[in-house]
Amino acid sequence: MTDTAAAVRRAPEGLAFRIRDLVVSFGTGDGVVTPLQGLDLEVPRGQFLCILGPSGQGKSTLLRCMTGLQAPTSGTVEALGAEVEGPNASLGMVFQQDAIPMWLRVKDNVSFGPRMRGVPQQEWAPRVEHFIDAVGLRGRERAWPRQLSGGMRKRAAIAAVFANDPDVLLMDEPFGSLDYFTRATLHNTLLALWEETGKTIVFVTHDVDEALKLADRIVVVSNGVVGADLPVAFERPRTDGLRTDPEADAMRRYLLEELEAKAMPQ
Numbered sequence: 001m002t003d004t005a006a007a008v009r010r011a012p013e014g015l016a017f018r019i020r021d022l023v024v025s026f027g028t029g030d031g032v033v034t035p036l037q038g039l040d041l042e043v044p045r046g047q048f049l050c051i052l053g054p055s056g057q058g059k060s061t062l063l064r065c066m067t068g069l070q071a072p073t074s075g076t077v078e079a080l081g082a083e084v085e086g087p088n089a090s091l092g093m094v095f096q097q098d099a100i101p102m103w104l105r106v107k108d109n110v111s112f113g114p115r116m117r118g119v120p121q122q123e124w125a126p127r128v129e130h131f132i133d134a135v136g137l138r139g140r141e142r143a144w145p146r147q148l149s150g151g152m153r154k155r156a157a158i159a160a161v162f163a164n165d166p167d168v169l170l171m172d173e174p175f176g177s178l179d180y181f182t183r184a185t186l187h188n189t190l191l192a193l194w195e196e197t198g199k200t201i202v203f204v205t206h207d208v209d210e211a212l213k214l215a216d217r218i219v220v221v222s223n224g225v226v227g228a229d230l231p232v233a234f235e236r237p238r239t240d241g242l243r244t245d246p247e248a249d250a251m252r253r254y255l256l257e258e259l260e261a262k263a264m265p266q
């Protein structure tokens with residue numbers, strides 16, 4: 001696809017998310033923790049947004065609010081123009097853990113979402129075949145998850161979330177447990193599917209280089225608010241050359257300093 005075609009296809013038509021003054025508090029045995037303290041964030045449709053942040057400062061809580069798994073204490077979270085009131089099929093999720101049912105073969109896993117939603121088979125079947133191919137699992141359709149490597153199980157999870165055709169994908173450190181090379185190939189698979197489908201992706205990571213490779217935009221969440229908000233304009237596809245690019249290096253240093261400055265003592 002040419003840059004122009006991609007830009008036209010991904011031209012934002014409104015917002016995927018509008019988050020206003022989001023506060024989340026939890027009561028614990030030791031008192032109250034408030035990981036989100038009045039956070040504002042807008043995410044245009046089609047954007048690949050990476051959320052970075054020091055440990056324990058609210059990234060997962062924010063993502064859970066965006067998927068409807070966590071209710072705000074106050075403030076509002078709107079997805080696709082409507083207030084998020086609970087999980088729904090337009091908000092697809094991928095977590096760090098292998099969140100695929102181990103009792104279903106690969107193909108049954110990939111088709112699980114649309115089958116559960118009662119989508120007619122003639123509608124889901126071609127999508128399922130397409131995404132099995134797109135993630136490189138052709139030939140393993142009848143395998144059980146336990147017969148696959150961690151990277152392949154992640155491929156099945158990605159095919160499953162795309163086959164369910166959500167408008168938005170929310171991913172919480174999805175590749176955190178994988179080795180460097182497996183992650184690198186999964187980055188390319190995910191980017192190819194994002195280019196193809198134009199879906200909005202919100203991706204939480206600890207890893208600055210992962211964010212620089214993937215994102216259109218990086219926000220740093222610290223002390224319960226958006227502490228830094230940077231556009232990432234490096235040309236795609238982003239290759240290993242990004243590691244030695246002076247601009248990328250400047251951004252990497254800035255982000256690492258930002259994370260270090262805001263990290264809480266562990």
Ligand SMILES: Nc1ncnc2c1ncn2[C@@H]1O[C@H](COP(=O)(O)OP(=O)(O)OP(=O)(O)O)[C@@H](O)[C@H]1O
Binds near residue numbers: 033035057062206
């Ligand atoms: N259900 C809960 N009950 C009580 N405290 C919680 C709950 N969920 C999160 N917290 C607390 O809220 C804070 C933020 O947690 P959160 O998981 O959102 O941080 P994070 O930035 O994603 O961290 P990490 O990068 O380490 O995964 C932490 O202090 C955590 O212990």
